[in-house]
Amino acid sequence: MSETARLGAFLKTRRSQLRPEDVDVATYGERRRVPGLRREELARLAGVSSSYYTRLEQGHSESASPEVLDALATALRLDEAERQHLHALARPAKARRARRPAPERVSEATGQLLDALAGVPAIVLGRRSDVLAWNRLGHALFAGHLNFDAVRSAPRPNMARLVFLDAHTRELYADWPSKAKAVVGNLRLMAGQHPDDTALHELVGQLSAKSPEFATMWADHRVRACATAVYEMRHPLVGPLVVTQQTLNTGQGPNIVVATAAPDSPSHTTLALLDQATATPPVPADIS
Helix, strand or coil: CCHHHHHHHHHHHHHHCCCHHHHCCCCCCCCCCCCCCCHHHHHHHHCCCHHHHHHHHCCCCCCCCHHHHHHHHHHCCCCHHHHHHHHHHHCCHHHCCCCCCCCCCCCHHHHHHHHHCCCCCEEEECCCCEEEEECHHHHHHHHCCCCHHHHHCCCCCEHHHHHHHCHHHHHHECCHHHHHHHHHHHHHHHHHHCCCCHHHHHHHHHHHHHCHHHHHHHHCCCCCCCCEEEEEEEECCCEEEEEEEEEECCCCCCEEEEEECCCCCHHHHHHHHHHHHCCCCCCCCCCC
């Protein structure tokens, strides 16, 4: 799909999700064949001509000014992540570097930070949600059923694949749809920022083919930046707990996702139990 087609699909989907009453558009009681705003209604709200907006949505326009994009974002009630996604989709291909993305690696500084977080579940994720590294507690919480050394060789574990295709990970989240939507929203955001990443688009194609739920969520065009979210988890080893998952942006490159629990809470105690249960037993000293 071309960049203009992606932009048009995003605009069309988000327009269909916005009801006239959401933006104070009078309908005078008329019956509508399809839900959502009409093209001319959205164009009027954004202050652009209906014909120009139609060309944008149909993929017949090669460019749109930042001012027009901001006006459309406001009319569509987009949040900041969605607004940035709209601008990324509209960026002309010639304005981007057309080179194959470099392989993602864990920098020395990120590795040091991961070591410093030894008492906190932490994993390093690439833009395609590949798990590039994890500490012992992060592995135990998120993927204890996998071999710890799985991140050291290709193909690495991929959190999007685990959430949608792995039964253990699906059962790990009490509200699985919420976690699944967050994963899809972040992948959609990454796809907009990295339109030339072939591996990312192959991942989306594979998940769409293997998971009808993923395909449905992907078609919704929802964008979501994974920053902070609270999840109830049902860990098979230590039982239920509630954690706050936060994404620590390391600047250029992969991010670190950590899970914390409120101090003095039952979940904090449960994480401590998981830490104890998965600790490597000491090697007996050789006294011979």
